[in-house]
Amino acid sequence: MCINLFALATCRARMYTYSIKNGIIPREVSCLVGPLAPSKEHGMRLCRILRSEAWHQLTFFKDCLRVACFREAPPGGGPQRFLRDLRTASQVAEFVWLKVLASLPRKPHPVCPSQKVHLVGAPDLPREAEKVLSLGPKFCEHPRLDKTELLSLVRCSASKASSEDVNRCVSAGVDILPREVKTHCAVR
Incomplete structure (x- = not known):
């Protein structure tokens, strides 16, 4: 159970970070505000708050995973089990993140307009x-x-x-x- 929560918190934190970097307001943030769309600045502020909360949840779930591993493991086997489960949780988080990342919108790159070249005289310039x-x-x-x-x-x-x-x-x-x-x- 802790592994799934750890993976979801990781993906949520990464999604908010991605949204902040690309200037995209996620659907969850828009739903928090109500029927009216939030301004870009307010949406980014909410994303930063939610990202911070997701990272706090991530550390909490990591601590829960540590406690669960030390309780269920035989004496002396807690650290090995915790590292194994943490590796599994990281792999699950990476898999889920790649699936989520594929569905996120991309930031459009601005197209550089070409400018007219002014030729002095009548030089023969290749195309x-x-x-x-x-x-x-x-x-x-x-x-x-x-x-x-x-x-x-x-x-x-x-x-x-x-x-x-x-x-x-x-x-x-x-x-x-x-x-x-x-x-x-x-x-x-």
């Missing part, structure tokens, strides 16, 4: 380049590579050379690599 430029400046630059990626490019380029020139190509490529690459600029 693919114009498409990338219309996405904005974020998409127009190559990401900066870190040291390991740069070294990987050097080794990959050197592998295409003849076998006697590979070592010379690697050493020449390593010599021209910048000594310091700012890691905070690397795109990950």
Whole structure:
């Protein structure tokens, strides 16, 4: 019995956390307010309160599970039984959560509108380049590579050379690599 209650409290707490992160007001919260829909802020406040209560219930059910395991287990076998039942409860909670998560609505991602590219003069610009430029400046630059990626490019380029020139190509490529690459600029 405690295992089922533990799993349900876990799923409830996760559902409220998911709702808060995605800005979705669950049906249970809407029903608490009455026939009128709550405002977004009030709905999120209620979700935070219910999430906190669900986590408190979770710790309570965990303590109940511990007490039940120590009562029913033979002397000295309580901790092993508690860990086994707690693992089972966590697995049940994970299974139920995956089923609940599949039924929850997803937050729609905003679509980035493309912008018109203004060409000065009459340059001949390929269609693919114009498409990338219309996405904005974020998409127009190559990401900066870190040291390991740069070294990987050097080794990959050197592998295409003849076998006697590979070592010379690697050493020449390593010599021209910048000594310091700012890691905070690397795109990950």
